[in-house]
Amino acid sequence: MRRSGGGGSSNEKRVSKKWVLILCISSFGLGVIFTNRFWVSSESNLELVSRERKDQEIDCANKVNGGRRNNNDVMGQVTKTHEAINGGRSLDKSISMLQMELAAARGSQELAGADGSPAVVAAGQQRKKAFVVIGINTAFSSRKRRDSVRGTWMPQGEELQRLEREKGIVVRFMIGHSATSNSILDRAIDSEEAQHNDFIRLEHVEGYHELSAKTKTFFSTAVSQWDAEFYVKVDDDVHVNLGMLATALARHRSKSRAYIGCMKSGPVLSNKNVKYHEPEYWKFGEEGNKYFRHATGQIYAISKDLATYISINQPILHKYANEDVSLGSWFIGLDVEHIDERNMCCGTPPDCEWKAQAGNVCIASFDWSCSGICKSVERIKHVHSKCSEGNTALWSALP
Numbered sequence: 001m002r003r004s005g006g007g008g009s010s011n012e013k014r015v016s017k018k019w020v021l022i023l024c025i026s027s028f029g030l031g032v033i034f035t036n037r038f039w040v041s042s043e044s045n046l047e048l049v050s051r052e053r054k055d056q057e058i059d060c061a062n063k064v065n066g067g068r069r070n071n072n073d074v075m076g077q078v079t080k081t082h083e084a085i086n087g088g089r090s091l092d093k094s095i096s097m098l099q100m101e102l103a104a105a106r107g108s109q110e111l112a113g114a115d116g117s118p119a120v121v122a123a124g125q126q127r128k129k130a131f132v133v134i135g136i137n138t139a140f141s142s143r144k145r146r147d148s149v150r151g152t153w154m155p156q157g158e159e160l161q162r163l164e165r166e167k168g169i170v171v172r173f174m175i176g177h178s179a180t181s182n183s184i185l186d187r188a189i190d191s192e193e194a195q196h197n198d199f200i201r202l203e204h205v206e207g208y209h210e211l212s213a214k215t216k217t218f219f220s221t222a223v224s225q226w227d228a229e230f231y232v233k234v235d236d237d238v239h240v241n242l243g244m245l246a247t248a249l250a251r252h253r254s255k256s257r258a259y260i261g262c263m264k265s266g267p268v269l270s271n272k273n274v275k276y277h278e279p280e281y282w283k284f285g286e287e288g289n290k291y292f293r294h295a296t297g298q299i300y301a302i303s304k305d306l307a308t309y310i311s312i313n314q315p316i317l318h319k320y321a322n323e324d325v326s327l328g329s330w331f332i333g334l335d336v337e338h339i340d341e342r343n344m345c346c347g348t349p350p351d352c353e354w355k356a357q358a359g360n361v362c363i364a365s366f367d368w369s370c371s372g373i374c375k376s377v378e379r380i381k382h383v384h385s386k387c388s389e390g391n392t393a394l395w396s397a398l399p
Helices: 002-090 092-110 143-150 158-167 184-196 208-225 242-250 304-316 323-330 351-357 376-387
Strands: 128-137 169-177 199-205 226-235 258-264 294-303 337-340
Touching: 128 208, 128 242, 143 184, 143 376, 158 169, 169 208, 169 242, 184 199, 199 208, 208 226, 208 304, 208 323, 226 242, 226 304, 294 304, 294 323, 304 323, 351 376
Parallel strands: 128 169, 128 226, 169 199, 258 337
Antiparallel strands: 226 294, 258 294
């Protein structure tokens, strides 16, 4: 029974070893199967994760690149805008000069001879070069005054053309038109122009109280036809020595914004019953105040830049009752050099005569009491004989 009992234990041990071996092998096999599946699954998962990451990276790259492209587009637009702004700044002076050149074309278009008067220079046509353009303010009723000027200090015919050709000095009577189209007054000026060829016609309705408007129109018209260094306005009852005027202007050639004349600062007249009443007297401060400095209206000169400024801004320049005040007001606030030239406001003989004898020939002579030469038709020849610069002075004068 003991052997028998002992033999049974040995068999049980042997059976257990076999099952252990089987279990080990089975476990190994199962482990291999599950391990392969796990790695395959892991690799698949890793591959999916990797692909997702790559997709995200590609998407981010695209977004970044797209953003860069967008930024580049935006920056390109900004750069273009910046360049345009900088370019615009650099073109400021060119634009300013272009505006001045275009003023001539605009003036020409505005001055087309709709009333039958001779048409002026067409838009785009080159202006004539000149040293100075002198406009003699006149009226329909002033034929005798014009003839007295023609007979004294203003050259005529071929001499007038030679003066323009050789010295660059242009002298013209300036006049507008009547309120009635093609009236007898206008036809009379046309006839006079055909005879003397010494007018500049303005697109302006003549009238004593419209002198400020006429002044603006004169400068605009003159700028549109002549590219001059100076522009002068003078009344038809003033005696002028053209040689002395040219010499005086030549001294100021380097000044781009010169305003030349006999500077004054008269009282602002609020009384309606006086000749030079100023309806807008209240703009000049308290009653009894004086005007700002401005050139007396009998004769004055302005440089090209100022004449062009008037031409460009003509519609918005305010007109006061007095023409000389209006002109002075247009330059207030601008960088303008006021040149007080006292030789432009000499008296009639004996004043200008004594100065001429002393070698200080006057540029212009008139009587302050009459705002011109009193009874100029009768007296201007006498003034000319006593105060003239001489026949040769004009042709030897500067420029």
